[in-house]
Amino acid sequence: MAPHVTRRDFLGGCAAGLLAHQAANGREGSAPEEYRRAGMTYRRLGRTDLYPSLLSFGSHTDPADRVKAPNGTVLTPQGQARRDRIVARAFDLGVNLLDVYASEGQWEPAARMVKGRRNKILISVANDVSLREVDRACGMFGHVDLYRFHTAAIDQKALEDWDVLRKAKEAGKIRAIGIATHIERTMLEAITELEGIDYLFFPYNFIHARADYSAFLPEAQRRGTGLIAMKPLASGSIMKLDPMARPGAKPEFGELQLWQTNNRPILPAAVAELTKSLARLPDETLCMAAMRFVYSRPFVSAAITGMFEERLLEDNYRAMARFEEMSRDEHAALKAAERLSQLLEARWLPADYRWLEEQWRG
Amino acid sequence: MARITRLGAVRAVLTSAALFAAAVSPAAAQQADNQLKEASVCARCHVISVVEWGMSAHRKAGTNCVGCHGESRGHVVDERNNVKPDRIPRGDRISGLCATCHQAGCPKTKQAADCQSCHHVHALIDPKKPPSSKDEQLEKLAARWQSAARHNAEGGRLMKAGQSEQARAEFDAALRDRPGDPRIASLLAAATRRLQRNFAGFEIVGTARAEESGLPKQVRVSGTDIEMLLVRGGDVDMGSEKFPAAKPLHTVRVAPFYAGKHEVTQAQWKALMGTNPSAHQGRDYPGSDRLPVEMVSWADAQAFLEKLNARVSGAGFRLPSEAEWELAARAGGPPAPKDLPRIAWFDGQERATAPHPAGTKQPNALGLFDLFGNVWEWCSSLYAPYPYDAADGRESPSAKGLRVLRGGGYADTAEYLDPDARHGERPDRKLPWNGFRIARSAPAE
Numbered sequence: 079m080a081p082h083v084t085r086r087d088f089l090g091g092c093a094a095g096l097l098a099h100q101a102a103n104g105r106e107g108s109a110p111e112e113y114r115r116a117g118m119t120y121r122r123l124g125r126t127d128l129y130p131s132l133l134s135f136g137s138h139t140d141p142a143d144r145v146k147a148p149n150g151t152v153l154t155p156q157g158q159a160r161r162d163r164i165v166a167r168a169f170d171l172g173v174n175l176l177d178v179y180a181s182e183g184q185w186e187p188a189a190r191m192v193k194g195r196r197n198k199i200l201i202s203v204a205n206d207v208s209l210r211e212v213d214r215a216c217g218m219f220g221h222v223d224l225y226r227f228h229t230a231a232i233d234q235k236a237l238e239d240w241d242v243l244r245k246a247k248e249a250g251k252i253r254a255i256g257i258a259t260h261i262e263r264t265m266l267e268a269i270t271e272l273e274g275i276d277y278l279f280f281p282y283n284f285i286h287a288r289a290d291y292s293a294f295l296p297e298a299q300r301r302g303t304g305l306i307a308m309k310p311l312a313s314g315s316i317m318k319l320d321p322m323a324r325p326g327a328k329p330e331f332g333e334l335q336l337w338q339t340n341n342r343p344i345l346p347a348a349v350a351e352l353t354k355s356l357a358r359l360p361d362e363t364l365c366m367a368a369m370r371f372v373y374s375r376p377f378v379s380a381a382i383t384g385m386f387e388e389r390l391l392e393d394n395y396r397a398m399a400r401f402e403e404m405s406r407d408e409h410a411a412l413k414a415a416e417r418l419s420q421l422l423e424a425r426w427l428p429a430d431y432r433w434l435e436e437q438w439r440g
Numbered sequence: 441m442a443r444i445t446r447l448g449a450v451r452a453v454l455t456s457a458a459l460f461a462a463a464v465s466p467a468a469a470q471q472a473d474n475q476l477k478e479a480s481v482c483a484r485c486h487v488i489s490v491v492e493w494g495m496s497a498h499r500k501a502g503t504n505c506v507g508c509h510g511e512s513r514g515h516v517v518d519e520r521n522n523v524k525p526d527r528i529p530r531g532d533r534i535s536g537l538c539a540t541c542h543q544a545g546c547p548k549t550k551q552a553a554d555c556q557s558c559h560h561v562h563a564l565i566d567p568k569k570p571p572s573s574k575d576e577q578l579e580k581l582a583a584r585w586q587s588a589a590r591h592n593a594e595g596g597r598l599m600k601a602g603q604s605e606q607a608r609a610e611f612d613a614a615l616r617d618r619p620g621d622p623r624i625a626s627l628l629a630a631a632t633r634r635l636q637r638n639f640a641g642f643e644i645v646g647t648a649r650a651e652e653s654g655l656p657k658q659v660r661v662s663g664t665d666i667e668m669l670l671v672r673g674g675d676v677d678m679g680s681e682k683f684p685a686a687k688p689l690h691t692v693r694v695a696p697f698y699a700g701k702h703e704v705t706q707a708q709w710k711a712l713m714g715t716n717p718s719a720h721q722g723r724d725y726p727g728s729d730r731l732p733v734e735m736v737s738w739a740d741a742q743a744f745l746e747k748l749n750a751r752v753s754g755a756g757f758r759l760p761s762e763a764e765w766e767l768a769a770r771a772g773g774p775p776a777p778k779d780l781p782r783i784a785w786f787d788g789q790e791r792a793t794a795p796h797p798a799g800t801k802q803p804n805a806l807g808l809f810d811l812f813g814n815v816w817e818w819c820s821s822l823y824a825p826y827p828y829d830a831a832d833g834r835e836s837p838s839a840k841g842l843r844v845l846r847g848g849g850y851a852d853t854a855e856y857l858d859p860d861a862r863h864g865e866r867p868d869r870k871l872p873w874n875g876f877r878i879a880r881s882a883p884a885e
Contacts, residue, residue: 209852209856241865241873245856248684250683273865
């Protein structure tokens with residue numbers, strides 16, 4: 079008769095085996111850089127002990143649902159309910175980083191959403207910097223996991239704001255501090271001048287990869303600065319480039335018009351090339367390929383994007399779930415889309431962001 | 441007949457051991473010390489026997505407990521005495537043991553048996569003639585010490601009465617009786633200091649003197665209006681569990697020093713440096729001369745001190761170390777939250793968006809103003825992990841790294857106005873809430 083194995087014996091044996099395996103691989107005590115759980119990838123944010131999900135939830139809200147409020151905007155009740163549904167679904171899919179702007183009225187809804195699972199969700203805040211504001215955020219969320227401010231230059235104001243964030247971190251109110259910027263020179267200055275910077279939000283997509291920021295990225299990696307890619311879909315503009323986008327799909331900015339409705343008569347050859355390339359990817363949209371381009375970059379800890387539709391969330395997640403090397407067809411599609419964006423000059427971007435085109439393309 | 445008490449015997453043996461150790465070479469003293477240490481195991485119970493042995497020539501000859509009683513390990517560890525010593529010689533066996541060394545019998549009587557009829561078994565003395573505990577050398581020493589104590593007490597009384605000249609003579613006499621005594625030496629130095637009318641770089645303000653050191657309690661930097669107060673040295677418990685950078689709690693000894701009564705003001709900076717780097721000046725800030733100077737880096741503060749030291753010779757002005765700052769800040773206990781509005785400008789109930797004139801809140805127990813709030817104060821120390829150790833290089837002016845800021849500023853909330861709260865900043869960084877106060881070590885003589 080086979081010897082009886084108790085539950086205790088079984089667990090003990092498993093634990094011993096696991097420890098032996100770890101010891102054999104020399105990984106005992108060292109933090110992993112990346113792990114996967116249920117289709118979601120989590121990468122370590124620089125030198126911190128935070129592991130944001132590679133697909134993270136951005137802070138922009140749907141302009142169609144916004145109404146003015148005393149300190150910015152809030153969403154209509156229907157719009158808020160829709161956003162809450164999408165955020166809840168994102169949590170279910172394993173998204174664990176939720177970015178919230180104070181000015182878009184999302185602090186209270188976010189605090190409500192994360193209640194009961196605060197230890198599993200990382201709250202990222204972008205806001206004015208003062209100790210009172212930090213305290214207000216802490217009052218709402220208990221603590222803030224990531225706090226940043228946006229700046230175009232590391233000037234005196236940025237240094238003063240940075241000092242405040244450092245003090246808040248020293249007091250244990252914030253776990254990681256960083257900045258968001260669109261300018262490579264500022265990115266470089268930030269990692270050298272801002273003492274103890276943990277992470278940086280920087281624009282990154284297949285069109286604006288700028289030869290992988292040749293000066294900034296190697297330095298950031300050398301210093302162990304966490305990198306979070308914002309605008310992986312160029313504020314939804316990449317959706318606009320997609321001649322095969324389904325009717326009714328919503329780019330991030332309301333004023334963007336989909337290709338079919340606005341630009342159809344222009345550049346038929348370029349459109350045809352992109353259409354042809356995408357036809358070779360039956361299960362993939364241009365947005366999914368664009369997301370996969372960002373996911374495939376090992377230095378990116380998280381790609382953060384505003385998602386107004388559940389379908390977009392599902393697409394971004396599917397792009398993550400089939401996480402393998404990008405195919406030649408995918409690269410060809412992205413190349414064609416990039417060419418199209420060049421032919422359109424700055425028009426492919428929302429009016430507010432056209433100034434970035436020059437900087438991004440370098 | 442004189443009777444040997446247990447206390448008398450212990451005193452006698454210790455005295456003789458001390459005199460013996462002092463008299464012989466260091467190696468012999470070390471050997472004697474080792475013998476006493478070994479015997480101390482037996483002395484845990486057999487106090488009298490060990491004391492008797494210690495007084496005898498047996499100890500000098502190196503014959504110890506083990507020699508007669510064996511290692512007796514079981515006996516040593518058995519507190520209930522169930523295990524007896526390896527050997528307990530009795531009767532003729534005692535004389536047999538004596539004969540191992542004294543093979544020719546008793547040096548006096550030549551008797552070879554029944555030694556214990558004349559000699560105590562451990563002390564080798566005649567039990568009918570106990571030794572005298574009188575020691576001339578010891579008595580002379582005791583007399584000198586008693587004289588020193590008398591002079592010392594008299595000196596203390598005269599110091600309190602303000603008669604420093606006479607007190608100094610008394611302490612001088614006491615020190616002659618007890619040369620090298622650090623306590624008397626420091627009192628003599630204090631009395632001497634009281635007689636001093638000038639200190640390098642200082643003008644003495646008022647007549648108040650520190651009782652223990654004789655140093656003036658309040659001084660002014662010569663040729664300036666910068667006032668400084670004496671901070672008594674002592675032990676300070678640094679750190680706390682509240683802030684990650686302030687762990688662990690530990691104790692640091694700090695020597696007496698002088699600290700600026702106020703943070704350096706814009707007027708004081710301008711008078712020395714000729715410029716005003718502060719962000720809060722001009723028409724929007726009338727009377728800004730009284731505001732603490734800010735937008736100064738650690739390096740700027742060093743430049744200020746360098747210039748001050750060049751102007752005031754021999755003073756040695758510097759930034760306070762982190763430990764000194766904390767000692768001063770903890771005077772009278774850390775401030776209670778309800779007391780903060782009374783002593784500090786900060787982002788509390790009355791929201792402070794700019795620095796306020798120095799000295800417009802109440803001082804702390806030492807009389808120092810604005811230690812908390814108004815502007816953060818640069819310290820000389822590197823922002824290195826605790827425990828604080830001034831000798832580990834963190835006080836080196838040329839060391840690279842962040843420098844410590846303490847005390848919180850006008851833009852901070854109450855929790856940063858804490859003696860534990862530390863902040864580190866690059867030494868070249870200028871921010872509109874960072875200033876400093878000056879310090880200098882108390883003169884040793």
